[in-house]
Amino acid sequence: MRIRLMKMLLVVAAGLQAIFYGLQNLANIRPAYDAVAYVLSRADHVVYPDSIIPAITNPTLIWLALGSIIFLEITAGLLALSGAVRMGMSYNGTVSAWNASKRFAIIGLGLMIFVWLGLFLAVGGALFQMWQTEIGAGSLQGAFIYAMTSGLVLALITQAEPPHADRLPHERETHH
Numbered sequence: 001m002r003i004r005l006m007k008m009l010l011v012v013a014a015g016l017q018a019i020f021y022g023l024q025n026l027a028n029i030r031p032a033y034d035a036v037a038y039v040l041s042r043a044d045h046v047v048y049p050d051s052i053i054p055a056i057t058n059p060t061l062i063w064l065a066l067g068s069i070i071f072l073e074i075t076a077g078l079l080a081l082s083g084a085v086r087m088g089m090s091y092n093g094t095v096s097a098w099n100a101s102k103r104f105a106i107i108g109l110g111l112m113i114f115v116w117l118g119l120f121l122a123v124g125g126a127l128f129q130m131w132q133t134e135i136g137a138g139s140l141q142g143a144f145i146y147a148m149t150s151g152l153v154l155a156l157i158t159q160a161e162p163p164h165a166d167r168l169p170h171e172r173e174t175h176h
Contacts (some may be wrong), residue, residue, distance in 0.1 A: 004098065007157045008087045009036055011105045014153045016078030017146065018112050022073030025066070036066045039124055045132045053127055072115045079108030095161045102157055110153040116147035 025032040040056040056062065083105025090101035120143030130136025 003162075004087070004091055007102075007142065008084050009159060010093070010153045011080050011084040011087065011109070014150055015077045015084060015107060017077070017103075017149075018073045018115075019077030021146075022077065023069045025070045025073070029066075033062060035064055035135060035139065037062045038133070039128050039130045040065060042128060043133070045129055047132050048129055051127075051129065053116070055110075068101075069115065069119060072095070072111060072119070076108045076111035076115060079104050079111060083108055099163060105157060106154065109150050109157070112150035113147055113154065116143040116150065121147060150176070155173060 002057055037059075039056070042051060042055040045051075056065075083102060086104060087098070088099040090097040095100070120140065122129045123138045124136070124143070128136075131140050
């Protein structure tokens with residue numbers, strides 16, 4: 001399997017993961033709202049009961065937070081999939097064309113990292129201390145996995161192409 005194909009498949013998998021999470025949140029909008037409301041309310045925080053930020057219980061702010069999460073998950077997935085399509089279009093192209101084709105995949109993967117590292121781990125985990133509850137800890141654990149896998153895919157697809165990548169397959173040396 002060519003490295004380029006493997007990179008495209010990884011981008012597709014990451015893109016689908018983000019889209020599926022966004023769509024699952026939409027399909028389960030009320031439980032998703034309840035989970036976000038629970039985290040933002042800081043309910044049941046007994047380990048560190050005090051916070052530098054007040055609890056948020058305003059329904060409009062909760063819907064805004066949930067809507068932002070869903071929007072960013074789906075957008076990140078669509079950007080990544082768009083990037084995978086562009087990568088496919090330059091599959092047999094030059095290194096320069098291949099690298100240029102990865103732009104939307106890189107943006108989508110970066111957005112995934114922002115959602116799961118920035119929103120869930122930094123804001124939810126550190127600021128709202130969601131690790132203190134079973135529901136929050138489960139979300140935090142999942143967010144860590146998604147942030148790391150998105151970051152791993154981003155690191156892999158941005159790796160430099162081997163020196164022979166600009167040559168056609170029949171022009172490459174087959175012996176060492």
